[in-house]
Amino acid sequence: MSRIGKKEIIIPNNIEIIINNSQITIKGTKGVMYYDIPLMIEVEIAKNKLRLHKKIISKQAQALHGLSRSIIYNMVKGISEGFTKKLIIQGVGYRAQMDGKTLIVNAGYSHPVKIESKQDININVENNTNIIISGINKETVGQVAATIRAIRPPEPYKGKGIRYENEVVRRKVGKAGK
Known part of the structure; x- marks a missing residue:
């Protein structure tokens, strides 16, 4: 069980997130960053929170779940604070x-x-x-x-x-x- 992958990512007000097919784009005052979401992971945006879910239950999906959440969280934090x-x-x-x-x-x-x-x-x-x-x-x-x-x-x-x-x-x- 990925404990990191289960955590929600809180989106600050000054950041815009766009999900296009399997790519997530994060725009803010400091710049723009892109990340290709693995096929086994699904991203869901609800109000000002972002959640990641696994489509398939496997060891690789489990590893990618936590990794993807960490990368997206670091992108959000980097664009907002640096x-x-x-x-x-x-x-x-x-x-x-x-x-x-x-x-x-x-x-x-x-x-x-x-x-x-x-x-x-x-x-x-x-x-x-x-x-x-x-x-x-x-x-x-x-x-x-x-x-x-x-x-x-x-x-x-x-x-x-x-x-x-x-x-x-x-x-x-x-x-x-x-």
């Missing part, structure tokens, strides 16, 4: 800056690392050490944040590297000398 991820850079000489739509990160390598911003993602740099990634698609915001973090993940001995805002890095004790 998603943000914050990264913090720690380390001597480690910093980031924006050059147009390109993020340039100096993280201890012999060269600066450049990352191009995707069209629906906004990247802002504050104080050269805080990077804020925002957008309407949760998946792409998370992927861009993970790509930036992968440049120099935090290391456990000195804590240097790029980490998420609330990430806790367990510190290790260094080598004990005689």
Whole structure:
């Protein structure tokens, strides 16, 4: 039983949802998103709530039921509020800056690392050490944040590297000398 799939999605007033055959379109002030509904799933709109039902009872339909509900919920939330991820850079000489739509990160390598911003993602740099990634698609915001973090993940001995805002890095004790 999919507990996630059974939950209703409450639609905010500023969002318009259109279901055309097997495609759902969500329009709002921040943009438009599309999702192809699997054939085993049926979407029903009642007043300001959206429900998903399974047409067939099978393991695959069960998995797609919860997945589809999560994706549609994230689309509604992204169009109404948006998603943000914050990264913090720690380390001597480690910093980031924006050059147009390109993020340039100096993280201890012999060269600066450049990352191009995707069209629906906004990247802002504050104080050269805080990077804020925002957008309407949760998946792409998370992927861009993970790509930036992968440049120099935090290391456990000195804590240097790029980490998420609330990430806790367990510190290790260094080598004990005689």
